Amino acid sequence: MNLEVTFSQLEGLEAPFVLDIRAPEQFAYGTWPGAVNIPKDKLKPEELRPPVYLLCQSGIVSLELAERFREMGIEAYSVQGGYREYLRRSLTQAARNEELRLARQQKAEHSIRTTYRKELWTPFIKAIKDYRLISDGDKIAVCISGGKDSMLMAKLFQELSAHGRRNFEVVYLVMNPGYNQLNYQAVVENARLLGIPIQVFETQIFDIVANQGGSPCYLCARMRRGYLYSKAQELGCNKIALGHHYDDVIETTLMGVLYGGQFQTMMPKLHSTNYPGMELIRPLYLVHEH
Numbered sequence: 001m002n003l004e005v006t007f008s009q010l011e012g013l014e015a016p017f018v019l020d021i022r023a024p025e026q027f028a029y030g031t032w033p034g035a036v037n038i039p040k041d042k043l044k045p046e047e048l049r050p051p052v053y054l055l056c057q058s059g060i061v062s063l064e065l066a067e068r069f070r071e072m073g074i075e076a077y078s079v080q081g082g083y084r085e086y087l088r089r090s091l092t093q094a095a096r097n098e099e100l101r102l103a104r105q106q107k108a109e110h111s112i113r114t115t116y117r118k119e120l121w122t123p124f125i126k127a128i129k130d131y132r133l134i135s136d137g138d139k140i141a142v143c144i145s146g147g148k149d150s151m152l153m154a155k156l157f158q159e160l161s162a163h164g165r166r167n168f169e170v171v172y173l174v175m176n177p178g179y180n181q182l183n184y185q186a187v188v189e190n191a192r193l194l195g196i197p198i199q200v201f202e203t204q205i206f207d208i209v210a211n212q213g214g215s216p217c218y219l220c221a222r223m224r225r226g227y228l229y230s231k232a233q234e235l236g237c238n239k240i241a242l243g244h245h246y247d248d249v250i251e252t253t254l255m256g257v258l259y260g261g262q263f264q265t266m267m268p269k270l271h272s273t274n275y276p277g278m279e280l281i282r283p284l285y286l287v288h289e290h
Contacts (some may be wrong), residue, residue: 003066004080005053007089019048019085020055021062022083031055033088040065050075058082070101091189105195112159123246123286124156125164131268133241133281138168139280140239141232144198146174146187149243153284154196157241169211171235174198177220178206199235203227229275238277245284 010016010032016036020027027037040061052074054062059082069076081088094100112121128134141236142157144150157170174191176184191198205227209220232240244266253265268285272278 002085003063003070003076003078004059005077005090006080007086010079011051016048016053017051018053018055018079019170020083022057022063025081026057030087031083038238045069045074048074048076052076053079055079055086056082058084075099082128089184090186091186091193095189095192101193103193104193108155108194109159112155113163120152120156120157123288124283125160126285127268127283127285128160131281131285133283134168135271136167138239139171139235139237140168140241141171141173141228141235142241143228143232143243144172144174144187144191144196145243146179146183146190147243149245149284151190151194153241153243154191155194156283158196171232171237172196172198173228173232173235173238173240174200175224175231176200176202177227178204178222179221201227201231226274229272229278233275239279239280239281241283243284244282245287245289247289 010018015034018032020031020035020037021040021043022031022037023039024037027035035055040056043065048069052069054065054067054069054076056062056078059078059080062082063078066076066078079086094104094226134140142150142154144154154172157172161170173192174177174187176187179187188198188200194244203223205220205223208223228240249266253263255264266282266285268282270280272280
């Protein structure tokens with residue numbers, strides 16, 4: 001008895017009834033076009049119109065539910081891979097469509113220069129000037145984790161190189177600490193969509209940290225920083241740029257006061273003690289998250 005359908009099979013059906021059983025906030029982020037959202041705990045099987053195609057986050061919960069529905073005599077199928085697979089397919093298709101990719105890239109770059117100039121470009125430039133983050137001849141490793149902050153920082157550096165100062169070099173550096181394949185692919189394809197020429201290097205940080213006691217987050221952060229310094233230095237860089245913004249600075253200060261009983265914060269630039277000649281800069285220091 002086949003309980004699963006692939007997205008390719010789903011695309012071949014005429015007006016399939018796709019039921020997204022995830023939480024409303026997950027559904028709002030994105031779903032299969034035309035899907036109806038009824039969270040799993042609010043489903044009433046007797047009100048369903050079979051055949052029904054169940055969509056969850058990864059395809060596991062939907063498969064279990066499809067089995068239960070079949071036992072009740074309801075024709076139900078689980079969409080294989082869930083929304084994660086749909087997102088992966090969408091990213092892959094979009095990345096392969098060069099015309100769409102270029103349009104998205106140009107839209108992002110235009111919005112930085114126009115729509116969000118006051119919120120993004122202006123404080124970015126102000127931080128660089130006020131804190132003297134860039135000097136003639138610098139070679140900067142712009143460190144990209146894959147999140148919105150580091151991706152934005154990379155685009156701002158591209159705009160600075162294209163329309164502003166040209167007295168420095170940039171390397172867009174991505175460290176893979178042990179991401180699963182889905183997350184790693186999302187980072188790579190989002191960078192491609194945005195036209196960011198990344199250099200990726202591999203580490204085993206997640207595996208190492210998983211076998212250690214104490215605070216894994218603290219150890220992971222320290223190891224990440226060390227690997228980034230080391231790789232940047234190997235590439236001939238004298239600075240690494242991290243995507244911490246104004247809100248991160250405030251939160252770090254408050255956490256230090258409330259939980260550590262001491263006043264400490266992030267600085268806009270910091271000379272490394274373990275890697276002579278290397279400096280850490282935070283160009284988003286004056287950029288607010290909201």
